[in-house]
Structure formats: structure tokens, C-alpha cells
Amino acid sequence: MNRKRVSIKDIAQAAGVSHPTVSRALRGKGRMSSATRARILQIAEEMGYTPSLVARGLVTQRTESVGLVVADIADPFYSEIIKGVEQVTQANGFSLFLGSAIDDADQEVRMVRSFLGRHVDGLIVSSSQVGNGYQPILEDVGTPLVLINTHVDGSQFHSIYHQDFQGSQQMLQHLIRQGRRRIAYLGNRSAGRAQTERKRAWQTTLGQEGLPAKVTLDCPNSHIQSGFATLPRLLEQAQRIWGEAPDAIVAYNDLVAIGAMKALQRQGLRVPEDVAVMGFDDIEVAAFTSPTLSTWRQPRYEMGVRAAEVLLDLLREEDGRREDGEEPPREIAFSGELVLRESA
Amino acid sequence: MNRKRVSIKDIAQAAGVSHPTVSRALRGKGRMSSATRARILQIAEEMGYTPSLVARGLVTQRTESVGLVVADIADPFYSEIIKGVEQVTQANGFSLFLGSAIDDADQEVRMVRSFLGRHVDGLIVSSSQVGNGYQPILEDVGTPLVLINTHVDGSQFHSIYHQDFQGSQQMLQHLIRQGRRRIAYLGNRSAGRAQTERKRAWQTTLGQEGLPAKVTLDCPNSHIQSGFATLPRLLEQAQRIWGEAPDAIVAYNDLVAIGAMKALQRQGLRVPEDVAVMGFDDIEVAAFTSPTLSTWRQPRYEMGVRAAEVLLDLLREEDGRREDGEEPPREIAFSGELVLRESA
DNA sequence: CTGTTAGCGCATTCAT
DNA sequence: ATGAATGCGCTAACAG
Numbered sequence: 001m002n003r004k005r006v007s008i009k010d011i012a013q014a015a016g017v018s019h020p021t022v023s024r025a026l027r028g029k030g031r032m033s034s035a036t037r038a039r040i041l042q043i044a045e046e047m048g049y050t051p052s053l054v055a056r057g058l059v060t061q062r063t064e065s066v067g068l069v070v071a072d073i074a075d076p077f078y079s080e081i082i083k084g085v086e087q088v089t090q091a092n093g094f095s096l097f098l099g100s101a102i103d104d105a106d107q108e109v110r111m112v113r114s115f116l117g118r119h120v121d122g123l124i125v126s127s128s129q130v131g132n133g134y135q136p137i138l139e140d141v142g143t144p145l146v147l148i149n150t151h152v153d154g155s156q157f158h159s160i161y162h163q164d165f166q167g168s169q170q171m172l173q174h175l176i177r178q179g180r181r182r183i184a185y186l187g188n189r190s191a192g193r194a195q196t197e198r199k200r201a202w203q204t205t206l207g208q209e210g211l212p213a214k215v216t217l218d219c220p221n222s223h224i225q226s227g228f229a230t231l232p233r234l235l236e237q238a239q240r241i242w243g244e245a246p247d248a249i250v251a252y253n254d255l256v257a258i259g260a261m262k263a264l265q266r267q268g269l270r271v272p273e274d275v276a277v278m279g280f281d282d283i284e285v286a287a288f289t290s291p292t293l294s295t296w297r298q299p300r301y302e303m304g305v306r307a308a309e310v311l312l313d314l315l316r317e318e319d320g321r322r323e324d325g326e327e328p329p330r331e332i333a334f335s336g337e338l339v340l341r342e343s344a
Numbered sequence: 345m346n347r348k349r350v351s352i353k354d355i356a357q358a359a360g361v362s363h364p365t366v367s368r369a370l371r372g373k374g375r376m377s378s379a380t381r382a383r384i385l386q387i388a389e390e391m392g393y394t395p396s397l398v399a400r401g402l403v404t405q406r407t408e409s410v411g412l413v414v415a416d417i418a419d420p421f422y423s424e425i426i427k428g429v430e431q432v433t434q435a436n437g438f439s440l441f442l443g444s445a446i447d448d449a450d451q452e453v454r455m456v457r458s459f460l461g462r463h464v465d466g467l468i469v470s471s472s473q474v475g476n477g478y479q480p481i482l483e484d485v486g487t488p489l490v491l492i493n494t495h496v497d498g499s500q501f502h503s504i505y506h507q508d509f510q511g512s513q514q515m516l517q518h519l520i521r522q523g524r525r526r527i528a529y530l531g532n533r534s535a536g537r538a539q540t541e542r543k544r545a546w547q548t549t550l551g552q553e554g555l556p557a558k559v560t561l562d563c564p565n566s567h568i569q570s571g572f573a574t575l576p577r578l579l580e581q582a583q584r585i586w587g588e589a590p591d592a593i594v595a596y597n598d599l600v601a602i603g604a605m606k607a608l609q610r611q612g613l614r615v616p617e618d619v620a621v622m623g624f625d626d627i628e629v630a631a632f633t634s635p636t637l638s639t640w641r642q643p644r645y646e647m648g649v650r651a652a653e654v655l656l657d658l659l660r661e662e663d664g665r666r667e668d669g670e671e672p673p674r675e676i677a678f679s680g681e682l683v684l685r686e687s688a
Numbered sequence: 689c690t691g692t693t694a695g696c697g698c699a700t701t702c703a704t
Numbered sequence: 705a706t707g708a709a710t711g712c713g714c715t716a717a718c719a720g
Contacts, residue, residue, distance in 0.1 A: 005485055007697055018707045021698060031707055048484055053461045054407065055697035057398045059712045065462075073427040074645075076420070076553045083417040086444055090455075095462060098442040100430055111434075118439060120407075140392055141349055190591050224632050255628075261630045282597075288606045290634035301418075351713055362691050366713060376689055399713035403696045 003032040005045045015043050021176050026051065057119060066311060067097040067115030069108055070126045075222065076283045077253070077300055081126055081148060084304020087097060092312055094121070103190045103221075105129040109137070116141060124148065127192055132156050144314040146307045150193060155329055158314070160307045162192055162334045164280075166202030166295040170338050178207055178344070180248035180276055184215040186234055186260055188222045188252035195252060198280065202250055214241050220258055227251060227259025234260075235267065248276060248344065254279035254286045254295055261289065261343065276344035291342035298336045306332060350391045361388050367582070377527060391683060397664065410442040411459030413452055416468045418429045419493035421597070421644055424431070425492060426469055427451065428648020436656055447534045449473040453481070456463065460485055466655040471536055476500050485547060488658040490651045493538060499673055502658070504651045508538055508624075508677045511640040512545030514682050515622050516596060520553055524592035524620055528559035529547075530578055530604055531586060532566045532596035542624065547596055558585050563600055571603025579611070591619060592688065598623035598630045598639055605633065605687065635686035642680045650676060 007223045008026070009109035012019040017036065024030050025040040026049075057063040068085050070078040082098065089247040097115055101108035108130055115123060116137070126148040128134075136147055144158070151161040175183055185202040188195050199216070206213040217234045231249075238246045249264075251257035255281030259273050269275050271291055279286060310330060316337050352370070356363040361380065368374050369384040371392075401407040412429050414422040433440045441459055452474055459467060460481070462472035470492040472478075478489055479500050488502070495505040519527055519638050529546040532539050544678065545559070550557040561578045563570040582590050593608075601623030613619050615635055615659075622629060622649035626641035654674060 003696095008695080019697090020699075020708085021706060023697095024706085027699090029699090036705090042715080048457075049462045050457065052402075052463065052697050054398055054401045054463045055712090056699075057712095058396075058402055058697080058714090059699050061712075065400065073430060074420070074423040076418070078424075079420075081416040082442070085442070086442060090443060095458060096442050098426070098430060098440050099434065100427070113394065114439060116393050118394060141394075146556045163532075224628050228632065233589045258632050259630065262634075265634070284568050285602065285629050288572065288602050290606075290609070315606060349713095353713080363713090364692085365690060366715095368690085371715090371719080373715090374689080380690090396713050399696090400715075401696095404696090405696075417718045563720075 005052070006017065006049050007052070008049075008234075011040065011044050011049060012244070014047065015040050018339065029178060033061075038196045055339060060156060061119070062121055063095075063119045064093060065095040065097060065118070066122045066124065066308070067099065067112070067120040068100045068126075069101055069102055069111045069115075069122045069128075071101060073100050076255075077281055077298075078126060080300035081304035081307075082303040083278060084306075085124060085308045086304075088305050088308035088312070094299055094312070101129075103129070103324050112137070122146070124307050124311060125150065129192055138344050144311060144318070145308040145312045148303060148307050151331070152193075155331070158310055160303050160310065160332045160334070162295065162298050162336060163195075164197035165201045166281070166337075167252070167298070167336050168198045169205050170297055172202060173278075173280065174338065174340070175177075175248045175250070175276060175344060176211070178248075178276065181211060182215070182238065182242055182244070182246045183211065183213075183216075183248040184234055184238060184246040184308060185213070186227060186230065186249055186251045186256055187216060187218040188226075188256060189218040190221050191252065198252060200290065212241075215246060219252065222253055222255050224255045224259040224262075224327075227256035228257070228263045230256075230259045231263035232267070235284060245275060247274060248278070250278050254281045254283045257295070257343075258285070261291075263292070269288070272343050278344045282339050286339075289343075294341045294344035295339050296336055297339050299334055303334055306334075349396070350393050351396070354393060355384065355388050355393060358391065359384050373402050378509045396603075405463070406465055407439075407463045408437060408650070409439040409441060409464050410466045410468060411443065411456070411462070411464040412468045412470075412471075413443045413455045415445060415447055416614060417442070417444050417458055419441075420599075421625055421642075422470060423642035423647035426653075427647055427652075428645040429468060429652045430648075432649050432652035432656070438656070440576075445473075451573070453477075456481065457662070461631070466490070467492065467660050468655060470651075471538070473536055488655060488662070490655045490658075491517045492651050493649060494674070495537065499675070502654055502674045504654065504676045504678070505646050506642050506647065507682060508541035509545045511642070511680050511682075512542045512594070513549050515640055516546060516549040516625075516658075518682065518684070519592045519594070519620060519622065519688060520549075520555070522592075522620065525555060526559070526582065526588070527555065527557075527592040527594060528561075528575065528578055528582060528590040529557070530571060530593055530595045530600055531560060531562040532570075532600060533562040534565050535596065542596060561591060563596065566597055566598045566599050568606075569602040571600035573603070574600075575604045575607035576611070589613065589619060592622070593619060594622050596616035596624065598625045598627045598637060601639070602629070602633055602635060605635075605637070616687050623688045626683050630683075631685065633687075638685045639683050640680055641683050643678055647678055650678075 099111040279295035286293040443455040623639035630637040
């Protein structure tokens with residue numbers, strides 16, 4: 001029952017050298033007789049040595065770790081982002097801290113603060129409710145931050161985002177070309193920028209076509225159940241305003257859309273004959289619902305990958321020149337694509 | 345452009361005291377004049393002090409962090425587990441390292457090793473392909489490990505698992521009561537114990553009822569698409585062996601089942617009239633497919649929560665007595681429940 | 689109640 | 705090519 005980890009000092013003693021020598025041998029730093037090096041590596045192996053990244057981090061001021069904060073880990077949208085980030089960080093020898101902040105700005109900041117306390121080398125925050133608010137917190141410590149889907153005008157931070165407005169617009173135009181005239185929007189109250197952009201696209205596009213953008217309701221969150229439960233009230237609203245049901249529903253995302261489709265079918269309405277339904281994201285299951293769901297493909301995994309790549313680039317640059325360049329924050333826009341299936 | 349973080353020494357200097365005093369003030373350790381304490385806290389606040397958990401970890405030998413390894417982050421099964429673990433760790437002030445090891449035992453071990461290098465206080469591994477193999481790695485460092493869904497006989501580690509065998513058995517019995525006689529199993533090649541148990545239940549239960557357990561095929565993984573693509577070949581096999589289609593299909597999990605349902609419908613077979621379909625897990629979308637999916641509810645989120653709770657308990661105990669108790673590993677079995685919907 | 693001293697495990701000067 | 709000394713930021717022991 002060996003209570004203690006072996007340190008480079010232990011190895012040094014066993015090998016009859018000093019610990020700095022072991023340190024060099026282990027990391028291949030500086031030239032040294034390959035004889036002693038081999039011996040040291042040998043002994044380290046035998047003793048089951050594992051370098052303490054904690055101690056190393058304290059002296060080098062780099063922990064080879066990054067922190068990721070998302071709203072909801074179990075949401076398939078974020079799951080894929082997490083997966084993308086994890087893949088890249090892991091491949092580059094970085095460890096990943098994960099935290100969630102279910103639509104709570106305070107919690108989000110607390111999460112980031114705790115990661116800073118752990119000296120992460122970089123941060124990624126998806127769908128931040130804070131955005132530029134991190135400026136004062138981060139400027140002192142100089143930790144780089146990459147935002148995902150938090151595009152704010154004049155962002156102080158590097159930002160990866162998807163062009164929700166353009167995507168939604170194209171979806172709307174498709175519906176209009178199809179001859180749909182009573183197009184309702186089923187939103188999500190607890191989403192930030194994504195909701196804002198998508199709803200704005202709905203209003204704008206309908207406005208341009210001289211169609212009324214009046215029937216809309218927001219779900220409390222983006223669960224399937226939420227779309228299912230909210231849809232009936234959306235129908236009531238349509239009845240009140242138009243005297244009949246919508247002939248198309250644009251949903252905040254696929255989950256909400258799936259719930260809405262089910263609810264429509266429960267009421268005896270046919271999709272897409274009576275009501276067309278469009279989602280957003282193109283999650284895996286969208287291709288397998290009945291009817292299959294037309295939607296907008298947002299490359300979530302790739303966005304996670306890209307965010308991590310940008311962050312790691314930043315860290316590498318930091319190693320070179322000492323922040324003199326101070327280049328402007330990068331903005332990387334993803335555009336996605338329309339995916340037409342059966343529901344619209 | 346403050347390149348340097350403020351340390352307790354900086355605060356000490358500003359306050360005209362020694363740094364240990366600051367340390368105590370900040371953590372409320374030992375009694376001291378509340379006057380100076382207030383002043384110190386005040387100054388720390390003003391200077392934007394954040395304690396370095398790296399340095400603290402080095403001296404206390406506790407990092408207040410845990411490492412979690414799962415097979416696939418984006419799989420809804422694991423997503424919920426991650427969420428459960430994260431919720432509990434976060435609530436207790438621990439940070440969470442997340443890593444994935446897509447069905448690769450070596451990768452899994454590498455992940456655990458890297459977490460050990462980071463001095464995590466505890467580890468959780470879901471669906472481990474290594475299991476007791478961690479014994480030699482962990483005994484030296486004494487880091488506790490909790491396994492999820494990796495129940496091996498005579499496990500050396502604490503283990504949270506779901507009783508897949510019993511669950512599957514009840515599902516089978518339901519189908520048999522319904523009068524189904526040609527029951528096929530659509531599995532998943534890349535799953536470990538879960539696959540083994542579920543398939544074994546299928547064989548055993550059918551055997552007990554004198555029914556043939558002959559038609560079975562394994563998907564390459566547990567994606568919807570995988571179930572969709574593999575089902576046709578399962579039908580061919582049934583045709584060859586029985587001369588007709590199965591009247592029921594038990595799938596490895598809900599994702600595979602959803603793909604299978606879609607493929608069946610594509611072939612003009614009705615679910616459940618011609619073929620009943622049962623999934624496993626009860627993921628959110630299962631209640632919203634057409635037809636809605638009958639399945640077995642596995643409390644994934646709760647299992648994640650429980651795993652984290654057990655681990656944190658272990659850590660608290662460790663603080664007390666010095667590992668003398670050495671109690672036997674706990675085993676916590678979850679049982680789940682049958683969820684009957686339209687598909688079977 | 690507070691200051692002094694020491695050391696966690698490692699990397700990094702500087703000597704030699 | 706290697707050893708001695710120093711410090712990263714913090715907590716823990718012990719004085720005072």
C-alpha cells in the first residue's frame with residue numbers, strides 16, 4: 001500500500017544523479033550522455049513514475065488545460081460541440097474542464113472564475129450570456145477566450161458563430177416559395193442570441209413578403225416535451241388571429257419541432273399537407289422522424305473543433321511574441337445548409 | 345495590461361501583514377481580529393484576487409477535481425451521465441475533467457493516466473473496457489475509482505450499474521405474452537457488458553420459453569443510421585431461417601431501435617402490427633417517434649449523480665481515517681422500469 | 689492573534 | 705554534461 005507517488009527526487013536517488021538531471025532526461029531537454037538518459041528512463045518506468053502536472057503547472061504557469069462552459073450538457077447541440085472540443089484538445093495533449101450553466105449568467109461567470117483559479121490556459125464558452133462582460137475579468141490574467149454562438153457587435157473576443165439569420169431566412173423563403181402564407185414561429189424563451197436572430201429573421205422575411213408575422217409563442221426551454229406542450233397554445237393563438245391554423249411552423253430547433261410535429265398529429269393535422277414544419281440544427285434523429293424533418297444543418301461538431309483549434313493557435317502564438325501584436329479578435333462564421341426532407 | 349496575477353503576498357504587502365495571515369483570513373481559518381480580516385478581504389476584493397488552486401493543490405495534495413471518462417460524449421446515454429456527474433461535482437465545489445475513449449481500451453487507460461498526472465482526487469469511468477485492470481495502476485496512488493456499467497464479478501472497485509439482464513428479460517416476457525414468437529435481436533458490436541447482458545437475456549428467455557433465438561445481427565455502433573442500415577440484413581437472415589419476417593425485434597438501444605423502425609416502415613412493414621419493436625434506455629425522443637417507442641427506462645442521469653455522490657463520500661471518508669477501514673467495494677444496482685408505448 | 693520558517697514537485701537559472 | 709541553488713503560490717507547523 002504505497003501511499004506516496006514517486007517524484008523525480010526518488011528517481012534521482014535511485015539513479016545516483018540529481019533531480020534536475022532526471023527532469024532533463026525525462027523531457028529530452030539539453031544534450032546528455034544517452035547512457036545515463038536511458039538508465040534514468042528505465043528506472044522511471046520501473047518505479048511507475050507519473051509527472052505531476054500540478055507542480056509543473058505551478059512553475060511553468062501553463063497547465064495544458066482548457067475550460068469549456070456550455071448551457072446544457074445533455075442538449076444534443078452542445079453535446080456535439082463538447083465532443084468536437086474534446087477531440088481536438090485531447091489530440092494536442094490538453095485536458096478539458098467541463099462545466100454547465102443552465103441559462104444562468106451568474107453561474108456562467110462562477111464557472112469561468114473557477115477555471116481561472118485552476119489556471120486553465122484558455123477558455124471556450126458556448127452561448128454565453130455574458131459576452132464582452134468577461135473583458136474586465138480576463139484582461140488582468142490574460143487568459144484567451146473563444147466564444148461560440150455569442151456573436152456580439154464589436155466583440156472583444158475571438159468568436160465562432162453560425163449565421164442563424166441567413167439560415168432562417170432561407171428556410172422562410174423556401175416555405176414562401178411553397179405557397180405557405182400563414183407562417184408561425186415557435187421559439188425558445190431561454191435561448192440567447194440564437195433565439196433573437198431566428199425570430200428576427202422570421203419577422204424580417206415575412207415583412208419583406210408582405211406576410212403577417214403575428215403568430216408566435218416561446219417555449220420555456222428547448223426540450224421535445226416543451227414543443228409538444230406549447231404547440232396547442234400556438235394553434236389557439238392562430239385561431240384567434242387568423243381564424244384558422246397556420247400552414248407552416250418554424251421552430252426554434254429540431255427538438256422543439258419534433259415535439260410540435262407530434263402535437264400537430266395528435267390534433268389530427270397532417271404534416272406537411274396541412275402544416276409544414278421546419279426545425280433547426282439537423283440533429284441525428286431529424287432524418288428518422290415521421291415525417292422526416294426538414295431543417296437547417298448547423299455544423300455543431302465542426303464548430304467545436306474550430307473553436308478548440310483557434311484557441312490552441314492563440315496559445316501557441318502567445319508562446320512566441322509577448323502579446324505585442326495584440327491582433328484584433330478573429331470571427332469565424334459558419335453558414336450551414338438547407339436540408340429538405342418530408343416535413344416541409 | 346497587468347500580466348501578472350495577484351498573489352497572497354501582494355495582498356499581504358498592501359495590507360501590511362504576512363502572507364500566512366492573508367491565507368488564514370481568506371479561508372476563515374483560526375480566530376483573528378475581525379478588523380484586520382475585514383480589511384484583508386476588502387483589499388483582496390479590490391485587487392481582484394483569485395486563489396491559485398494549482399498551488400493549493402500542490403501543498404494540500406488535493407485538487408478538488410475529479411476525472412470522468414466515457415465512451416462517446418455525444419451519445420445521449422453518456423450525455424445524461426455526464427450531466428449527472430457534473431451537477432453533483434459542481435454543487436460540491438469540485439471541477440470536472442472530461443475525456444472520451446471511443447471504444448478504445450488503450451485510449452481509456454491513457455485518459456485515466458493523464459488525469460492521475462493532474463492529481464484528480466477521484467475517477468469515474470463509464471462502460472470501462474479495462475475494469476479490474478486499473479488495480480495495478482491505482483493502488484500505488486490510492487485514487488478512488490467508481491465504475492459505471494462495468495460490473496465485473498469480484499470487482500475491486502465501487503460500481504454503479506444497471507441490471508440489464510433483468511430489464512431485457514422483462515421486455516422479452518412482455519413480447520412473448522403478447523403472442524410474439526419470432527423474436528430477433530439487433531445488437532451492437534462495439535458495446536461491452538451492456539451488449540453481452542442484453543443478448544444473453546434474449547437467448548436465455550427465449551430458450552426458457554422454447555422459442556428459437558437464432559435471428560440476430562450486430563450493428564457496428566449505436567447510431568440511428570446504424571440500426572437503419574443493418575435492419576435489412578436482419579430481415580434477410582430471418583427470411584433464410586424462418587421463411588418470413590420476425591414478428592418482434594429487440595434492439596440494443598433506442599437509437600438502434602429508431603433506425604430499425606424507420607427501415608421497417610420503408611419496407612412496408614407496420615409497427616407494431618407486423619413487427620413489434622423495443623428499444624432500451626428511454627431517451628427523450630422515444631416518446632415522440634411514430635409510433636412511440638416501447639422501451640426500458642434506464643435512469644442514466646441518476647446513475648451519474650449516484651456515481652459522483654459515492655465518489656465524494658469516498659473522498660470525505662479518506663479525509664478522516666487513513667484508509668485503515670479498507671471496506672469492500674460498494675455495488676449499487678439500478679433496476680429501471682418497463683415503458684410501454686405504441687411500438688410493442 | 690500573528691509572523692517565521694519550511695516544503696509540496698517541478699523547471700530553470702547559474703555554476704562547475 | 706551535470707549539480708547546487710532558487711522560486712512558482714500556497715498551506716502547515718511552530719514560535720512568539
